[in-house]
Amino acid sequence: MRLPKTAHTSRPWLIHEIAGDFQVEDVWALATPGGPGDLPRLVSQFVSGDFPRGAPLIVRVLWATRWRLGALFGWDRPGAGLGSRVTSLRQRLPESVPPGPGPANLPFTPLYLLADEWAAELANGTVHTVMHVGWVPDGAGGHRGQMAVLVRPNGWFGAAYMAAIKPFRYAFVYPALLKRIERQWHAGTGGAPPLHT
Template sequence: MKLPNAAHTERPWRIHEIAGDFRLADVWALDTPGGPDDFPRLVRQLAEGNDAHRSAIVRALFAIRWKLGELFGWDGPDAGVGSRVPTLRDRLPADLRDLPAGPDLHGVPFTSVYLTHDEWALEAANGTVHAVLHVGWVPDEATGRYRGQMAVLVKPNGLFGTAYMAAIEPFRRLIVWPSMIRTIGRDWQK
């Protein structure tokens, strides 16, 4: 379920001190009911994710995006983290830098920045954007349990990146994220 931005911005997440120059694009509730200590399970599930569970339309949209990236050079080695943009790990305060970074995502180009007991941040960059995927573990007031919450923060690469983000917004909000959120919930129930 899509959440208002305040569901992310009003929480005391550590990502706020690290990615304050990024724009919050989306916030989603994950159907992952659990107890206060179930966050590591969610991290494992997401890190080991299986692309085969994506819907056919989402797989097609990603295939088109990767093909366009190949044709226009958006995803080349000079466009990523550590080349076009520095890694957010360089911004971490000492207490986070000393922790293990956490796992990277399987099958997508997101690299872990940090992992705490209730927060996981990953980053990716290409010719269009520098993006952060933020996953948190939050109390669910409606049920008295906990659940995952996912936010996407972006820093577009110039005017082209801004235009690109505007062009993909309907696909992202209406197709890609809802499908992925459903898959995360289904996988959690297994």
């Protein structure tokens, strides 16, 4: 379920201290009911994922098209990413904050893992983005995951790119991803990666 941006911005998370110059693009409640210490299990799903394998054909086609366009136009070349075009948000963190795990199948770089939040980042020619997963009380005595996507577009082109892909994210990618997260959570298996590549 999509949530208002305040569901993310109202929480006292570390991400606000290092990504204040990013826009909150999307916030989603994850159907991952659990106890107060279950965030590592959810993070394990994210970092071990192979999405979009198993997703509907349209999602796989969109995903493959994005990577082909990135190769054609150089969006994903090394000079467009972290350490080249942009500095990692990791540089804004105290050294004592542990980096946590990163997704195995996509070029996201882990930022940190704490008791109630995990974040990873990616930068390319279109955008510098952060995927943030928090672990929040569900209002009924339990907890659940909450995913937010934060972005800093690369100029006018990055803003136009984000606007162009928005309908596809909402109509196809997010529904498939959220269903997969829920299904794998209830099955007790891993596998859901970040978006906005």
